[in-house]
Amino acid sequence: MATTNSAASRIELLQGTLDLLILQTLAWGPQHGYGIAQMIRAHSGHALQVDTGSLYPALHRMARKRWVRASWETSDQNQRVRVYALTGTGRKQLTAERSRWDSLAAAIAGVLRPVSEG
């Protein structure tokens, strides 16, 4: 099966990075839960597999914090789906999380580089 292999190469998401990924995904346009999971998977070259047990709690938590707004829409397959869209607060949050991620990545890179050079 295809999933057996991908499960082995799957990367555990760092605590807090899921929020960033979801916010970034929604920055490109409103999306439903399944779509968000698929997009993250596609954009990470199938390396990041979002666990539904983390995705939906995260979405509902963000909705409570008013970072995203949820609404019911009808999909192209004529199905009622709940679609999440970024709010103004969410956009600000995305900027904040991004800069935090950038500084974190830089810091980690800083730690790793001397080791690889030495």
Added chain:
Amino acid sequence: MTWWHGRRREQDLDAEIRAHLRMAEADRVAHGELPDDAASAARREFGNLGLVKEATRGMWAGMWVDRIAQLTHFALRRLTRSPGFTVAVVASLGVGIAADVTMIGIADALLYRPPAHVRDVNRLVAVDLSGTRNSYPDYLALREHADAFSGVAGYARRAYAMVEQGVVTPVQALLTSRSLFATLGVRPRLGRFFLPDEDRLDGPHVAVLGYRLWQNRFGGDATVLGRTVHVAGDEYTIIGVAPEGFIGAGSAPVDLFLPLASTKFDAGRAAITSRRYSWVELVARLTRGTTVQAARADAALVYRRALAADSASSNFGASASYVAVTPLMEARRASAGVNGSVSLLLAAIATMVLLIACANVAGLLLARGVRQRHETAMRAALGASRIRLLIEAAVDGVLLSLAGGAAALLLSRLGTSAIERTLLSDAAPHIPIDLRIVALTALVTAATAVIVSVWPAWQATRGDPARSLNGAARGGTTSHLRARLALVTGQLGLTFVLVVGAELFGASLRNANDVDLGMTLDPVLVAQLNLAGAGYAPARVRAELPDLMARLAAVPGVIGVSGTGAGVLPGWMNYRYSVPGRDSFPAVRAQSGLPGYSAVTPGFFAAIGMPLVRGRDFAWSDLTRHVIIVSEPFAKLYWLHENPLGQCVKVGGSDAPCEEVIGVSAARRGGPTNAAPSPEAFVLLGSVAEPPLFLKLFPLSQIVVRTRGAAPDVASSVQAVLQQRFPAVPIAPIRPALSLLDPVMRSWRLGADMFAAFGVMALVLAALGVYAMVAYSASQRRREVGIRLALGATAQQIVRLLMSDTMRAVFVGLVLGVVAAFLGARAASKLLFGVSPAAPVIYAGGALLVIALALAAVAMPAWRSTRVPPSEALREE
């Protein structure tokens, strides 16, 4: 957050997940998978549906409300599914908690709770200048001159009759100084309290109603102010209503507040002007920073100066050497006396009942936990967290305890008012259900909830679910049975203690009742009158006595009647006697205390069932003759074996005239605790033999009426005759003469009644506990019993097998109970009468009762288990 809102959110989540699954499925089909495979693969990829939902729900706002609602909903469903169990638990808890809260409430009211509406009780003190109450001038001196007190109030209790529109209502009146209200810090509920001008000799007659009387007699009517009532023969104008529960600084109910100085008292005007009459109780508020010791010194100083300035005071030996200043709460505790100790004892006993009830509930919950072990283990195996299962069990416990607590509040309300009405009618104040009691209930309930619910759940979820699942069918583990046996052992031990207590107090009461007082006070009624100071000239009362007695004797059902100057029972008054030539006898000189004195009308000895052993009774023709009747101990004291008839007795001292002894009465005593009958003498009321001072002070204060059998309407007829004769005189409600003994009998009666009530509760609860345990263990061992029966065991052998564990618990419980009961009884031996705390008969009787009960509770379910055909029991598994 509404339930409906929660429901919609739940449906939305379901729809969202359904959509997710369908999209995933469609994608897979689009990639060429078979529809059926695609559906199950999508499900597998999604993961545990329940867990995802649970985690998502955890993110919702206000979720805890929903979660509690959900937990409660499930718990209610579980509890209503087994109504028998629920009722048993709630009833056990209700009875146990109610007993405990009621008794603690009563002990609290008698001993620890400050009187209602009193501000800052810690600065209040009871003041006693002479050891026998205080005089009115002393009250004034203290109020005016003692700097240690910011307020001093005087009061005295009197039982009066209130006449309003022809209806006579007995009332407990508090004659009080105007300063009482300010000193205690209380505000009127309606109208006002006394003005300075209303608290003086010959002041206007005004009255403040107690809340209870206002409600019961006037229906809480706000227009009652300005209306007039007759109290103690005088017209009083109602000027105010006291707040609910206000009874001054004492601890007995008060219906009516009257000004201390303007009201008639027993000794008339002299009681206000002279130090000779000690009748006022004093309560004072310490000025800030003053210690009790400093206040005592100040009060003594003021008293000494006042006595020095009063030339008349030396006549009756007043001195400032006594003077006691006691914190009010301490004084109240001291005055609660035996009632207080009995109520504390009963509070401890009630706590035992609660423990027994808790043991029952714990046993029931434990059994239920074991019954549900399979289900619990199954749920644990399916991924329910242990915390969740424990919380569910805790919610069950909390719900059961809340229900039990609610039942207990109701029961304790009923119980408190029943005890107030019957056992403590004149000793206890009104006991309101106050917040502290409610808090106590909540606390007891919560503690019970923790004990009874979480422990069995802990037991049930302990260990490996797979093993529990395998072992579940085989039922209770040995640790569970051991726990239940321990509970039953404790229950039976406590029950035995209660049974012994009931027996000890019952025996005390019987012994006290059996003591021959030398009188037969049943069926005898007694009426109390308050003629003194009510404007009735003593001479006129005396002149009317023969006619009044004749009129009372004519009431149908009356077979004997007599009036007394002071009181019916001996010990009301003692007096000095002199017998010429005998006063120097060693026996007479060695006699401690003075002989008793009573002034009675003809027929007294027949009316109270006290035979005359020699001579004759008084007759009205003796009014002008110097005659006297003495009791046997009196005769023996002065004349030993000589004939007392015809001898001379001088009443009051050697300079008094000679009274000729015309009769000798049998010996009597005033109560069961009086060691031996003391000597006493009787004179004819209103005759020349009576000392003139007594004639003025005690013209007629009690009337005894012997009736033919129990005659309920005789009381009202007698009351009517008296009220008609003395329309302006307070006549206390007529009551059985035996009730005169109530104050001495009360502690035993209270102990016997309450121990018996609690003992029965404990027996029932313990029997239930034993029965439930044996029935349960028998049902768990059905298979074993079936095999044994199939292999040829007899029913007796099976019953013995099933009973053996329990009967061992019974005996261990009894041994513990004997030790506990003995220690308890020895500690309480001062409260017992005529029975040893170690009386073997009592312990044997109690043990027999408990064993018989346990046998019955054990044998029934054990025997029933042998009635099942072995084939059936074996086939079940």
